[in-house]
Amino acid sequence: GQSLEQPSEVTAVEGAIVQINCTYQTSGFYGLSWYQQHDGGAPTFLSYNALDGLEETGRFSSFLSRSDSYGYLLLQELQMKDSASYFCAVRDTGGGNKLTFGTGTQLKVEL
């Protein structure tokens, strides 16, 4: 089976940088995805890492270390609109053609 761990809640101030961690245990591994979900909204795709290292997309970056079974999402220059839940998800070789999602991290951005 697969399991993912994320902090349940993170709070940061507008303009700051915040890192949301994700550790996973899988029987095999293809890659790690990140999704954003605002309250009452649908999840939206943010990024995907299949290889070790940092992927940057604007204010958001995602990092993966396959040897540590660990990844993180880095949000820079935080804005109030970044307040949302963030989910990591793994595609693993043992789980078939599906993503397994973590329980999500609720990010609160304060003034």
Add this chain to the structure above:
Amino acid sequence: GAGVSQSPSNKVTEKGKDVELRCDPISGHTALYWYRQSLGQGLEFLIYFQGNSAPDKSGLPSDRFSAERTGGSVSTLTIQRTQQEDSAVYLCASSLGNARLYEQYFGPGTRLTVT
């Protein structure tokens, strides 16, 4: 182009009734997924379609749940004899195919309430 659409957006039903939830994926997306999300929780995988076939039904919680997809497009999730524990938001997503399953596009969901 249009995104993933789902209907109805809200459904209130009495315990024991059957419900049908519909998903219309992005045109050209061959893979389609159904998830269930309870309040404040993560996404629980239900079923996956590649074209019209469902190679992975492992997430369906019981035999009261079934799904089909026709014409490689619209999918219907049916819940028979609904129970209160079925109350949740049911999300549908699509992707370009199996190789791109890590990048899924979600619909707005159907909020199901079983009274």
